[in-house]
Amino acid sequence: MTLEQTLKKLISFPTVTGSHKEIHEAFEWIKDELQPVPVYIREYDKNEHPMLVITPSRSKRVKLWLSAHIDVVPADEELFKPKEHDGKLFGRGASDMKFAIACYIDLLKEIGVDIRKYDIGVMLTSDEEWGGHNGVKHLLEREGFRGELVFIPDGTGSWMFEQEAKGKWMLELVTEGVATHGSRPWKGRNAIHELTSFVHELEAGFQDFDTGDADEHWYATASVGTIEGGVSDNVVAPHARAVVDIRYTSEKELHKIKRLLAKLQKQYPHTQTRTLHNDPPYGISKSNGYAKLFSRIAYEQHGINCGWARACGASDARFFNWNGIQTILISPYGGGAHSDREWVDLKDLRRYHDVLKEFIATVAKK
Numbered sequence: 001m002t003l004e005q006t007l008k009k010l011i012s013f014p015t016v017t018g019s020h021k022e023i024h025e026a027f028e029w030i031k032d033e034l035q036p037v038p039v040y041i042r043e044y045d046k047n048e049h050p051m052l053v054i055t056p057s058r059s060k061r062v063k064l065w066l067s068a069h070i071d072v073v074p075a076d077e078e079l080f081k082p083k084e085h086d087g088k089l090f091g092r093g094a095s096d097m098k099f100a101i102a103c104y105i106d107l108l109k110e111i112g113v114d115i116r117k118y119d120i121g122v123m124l125t126s127d128e129e130w131g132g133h134n135g136v137k138h139l140l141e142r143e144g145f146r147g148e149l150v151f152i153p154d155g156t157g158s159w160m161f162e163q164e165a166k167g168k169w170m171l172e173l174v175t176e177g178v179a180t181h182g183s184r185p186w187k188g189r190n191a192i193h194e195l196t197s198f199v200h201e202l203e204a205g206f207q208d209f210d211t212g213d214a215d216e217h218w219y220a221t222a223s224v225g226t227i228e229g230g231v232s233d234n235v236v237a238p239h240a241r242a243v244v245d246i247r248y249t250s251e252k253e254l255h256k257i258k259r260l261l262a263k264l265q266k267q268y269p270h271t272q273t274r275t276l277h278n279d280p281p282y283g284i285s286k287s288n289g290y291a292k293l294f295s296r297i298a299y300e301q302h303g304i305n306c307g308w309a310r311a312c313g314a315s316d317a318r319f320f321n322w323n324g325i326q327t328i329l330i331s332p333y334g335g336g337a338h339s340d341r342e343w344v345d346l347k348d349l350r351r352y353h354d355v356l357k358e359f360i361a362t363v364a365k366k
Contacts, residue, residue, distance in 0.1 A: 003353055004089065004346055006033075007102035010070075011082040011091040017071040017129040020048045026070055027052050027124070030105060037108050037115055044143065046134040049127040053139065054108070056115045060143070063119035064364040065150040065325070066107075067316060068100040069128030069135065073338050088343040095334030095344045100153045103353050107360065120364040121147070128154070128316050131170075133277065136316040140323045147325050149290055149363065151356070154315040155329030159304055161291050162329035164283025165311040165318070167254065169246040170276040171261075173198060177270065179231070179238035188236035189270070192229040195240040198268045199224055202244065205260045209253065216310045220248040220257060247312060249281060279314060282321040290328055293362060298355045306330065 001009070013026035027050055031041060040058055044051040049071075055062060075092040082091035104122050111118060123145070125135030139145050155162035175198070177191030202222060209220040222244055229240030248254050261273060284291065286308055298304040317327040332352035334344035 001033075003102055003106045003350060006105055007089060007094070007099055007344075007349070008082040008091075010098040010102055011089075011093050012080055013070075014075075014077075014080045015070050015072055015093070015126065016074050017127060018048070019071075020050065023050050023070060023126045030101070030124070033105055034108060037112055039108070039115055044139065046127075046138045046142075049125070049130075049134040051126065051135055051139060052122075052124040053145065054122040054124075056118060056120070061146045062121040062364075063148045064360065065121050065123050065145075065147045065152075065320075066100075066104045066360075067123040067125075067136065067150050067152040067320070068097050068104065069125050069132075069154070069316060070098065070101060071126040071129050072096065072098075073129055076340070079340065079342070084346070087345060087347055089346050089349075090341065090343045092342060094342050095157065095331070096337035096342065097154045097331075099332065099334065099344045099349055099352075103349075103356055106353065107357055110357070117366050118360070118364045119366055120360065121145075123150075125316065131277065132316045132319060136319045140319055140325075146323070149326045149328065150317070150320045151328050151359075152315065152317050152320070153329060153331040154317065155309075155311060155331055157331040157334050158307075159298065159330060159332065160307045160309040161286075161294075162283070162311050162315075162317070162327075163286060163308045164249075164281060165314055166247040166249055167279055167281040168314045169248065169254070169257075169278040171244045171246055172274040172276055173242045173244065173271055174274065175229075175240040175268070175271040177236065177238045177240070180236045182234035182236060185236050188238075190236050191240035191270070192237040194268050194270055195227070195229065195242055198264055198271050199227070199242055199244070201264055201267075202260065205264075206257075209256075217312055218249055218310055220246070220253045221312075222246050243276070247314075251280070254280075279318050282318045282327070284327055288326065288328075290326060290363065291330075294328065294330065294355065294359050297358045297362070301355055301358065302351045304351070304355075
């Protein structure tokens with residue numbers, strides 16, 4: 001199969017996060033494709049999230065990891081039928097991030113029986129869109145996988161290295177009210193009223209952070225992802241709950257957010273906060289030697305000038321970063337992630353494949 005055919009096949013699997021059966025089928029297909037390559041394949045499953053780890057030997061430590069997530073966000077059935085138009089391949093996962101898995105499969109097959117000469121491993125997970133805690137985090141912190149460098153092209157794309165990414169604080173708000181008949185609200189306390197007031201003032205407080213770079217939006221933000229409450233249409237709501245997705249660029253911003261929350265909790269004493277998870281910012285230096293090497297190869301092979309960018313979103317790179325493994329995030333031309341027009345440029349994908357091939361040979365060949 002060509003690189004393009006491999007990517008089309010991967011897109012055809014509806015591997016929405018949590019779709020255990022479909023993800024398992026995709027992994028079985030990948031294992032079949034790699035049968036000619038003498039690799040050792042481990043399979044894991046954490047909370048119904050399958051994982052594949054592919055290495056030349058049983059060692060859990062390699063110099064270079066190639067990492068990617070196979071899960072995608074939900075989509076209409078048509079988006080799992082890849083389509084070409086004007087040199088682009090459209091489909092769910094085309095740029096986020098099945099193109100990377102297609103490159104890994106193709107490169108391992110090209111290396112073939114010489115794989116033992118490479119200090120390399122492939123790590124594929126299936127829960128990144130739900131946070132990555134049952135994928136990469138589990139493999140590193142529970143299964144003990146280690147390395148020096150990870151190549152994980154889940155960044156900003158367009159040949160831009162991800163210099164740094166915001167921290168991610170998922171915060172649950174729970175408000176307790178007092179139920180009474182809906183016709184006599186003065187006898188109760190409406191949890192929904194207090195919770196929505198809390199959220200409104202919280203979002204208003206974040207306007208003070210909007211002083212960073214206008215193009216990159218490099219400042220703290222808050223977004224209410226879910227909100228729910230009440231037990232019946234004619235009962236004053238005794239309970240209400242919301243989850244707020246907070247992104248921040250530094251510890252200084254985090255402390256300011258905590259002060260804002262402490263102030264609001266005094267103002268709204270019936271609302272409690274609980275951290276679901278709080279993952280700090282991460283990144284690499286522009287002087288990173290591996291990034292310089294990749295840049296040099298890209299320029300020498302195709303005249304591509306790699307750049308640098310900041311990311312508002314998070315990726316599995318943060319787990320590698322926290323465990324002392326350097327991270328390289330850079331992608332080919334593509335776009336529309338999580339949309340109905342997700343795409344990757346096929347000609348550029350081939351260039352990307354060639355650069356990655358030389359990078360792997362330089363870094364990981366023994």
